[in-house]
Amino acid sequence: MRELTERDEESIYKLDNIQKHLDNEICFAALDAIDLYHEEEDTIIRGFIFSQGEREEAIAIDENGYILYHKPITKKRIKPNLIESICSCLLYYLIQIGEGNE
Numbered sequence: 001m002r003e004l005t006e007r008d009e010e011s012i013y014k015l016d017n018i019q020k021h022l023d024n025e026i027c028f029a030a031l032d033a034i035d036l037y038h039e040e041e042d043t044i045i046r047g048f049i050f051s052q053g054e055r056e057e058a059i060a061i062d063e064n065g066y067i068l069y070h071k072p073i074t075k076k077r078i079k080p081n082l083i084e085s086i087c088s089c090l091l092y093y094l095i096q097i098g099e100g101n102e
Contacts, residue, residue, distance in 0.1 A: 004044075011044040014063035018093060019046065025089040028052060029078050036060065038068070052078045059083070065090040 004012075012035060019033055029050040038045045045062045047069075055078045060069035067090070070083055 008044050011063045015044065015046040015061070018061060018063075018065060018090070019048075021093045022048070022086065022089055025092075026050070026082070026085055028080065029082060038062070049073070050078055050082055057082050059086065061090070065094050
């Protein structure tokens with residue numbers, strides 16, 4: 001990966017806030033995360049692996065709260081519906097920062 005720029009640092013700060021929000025709201029699944037470089041957009045995104053027992057799902061989110069990728073890693077999906085919970089969580093987060101309550 002290339003050397004981080006000031007713009008990358010801003011992206012990481014926003015992604016850290018998104019991750020904190022997900023950590024607080026998605027309590028039914030464990031969360032691991034890693035920063036990734038999105039070559040097409042020339043930006044940093046964050047990859048998340050959510051796990052619940054033997055169930056795992058991968059999700060990539062950008063600093064604006066857009067889900068760029070979602071795929072179950074195992075045959076069984078996380079219950080309750082993980083992607084629905086994440087979408088609700090991201091919407092609530094985006095409303096909060098839009099109101100200046102971050």
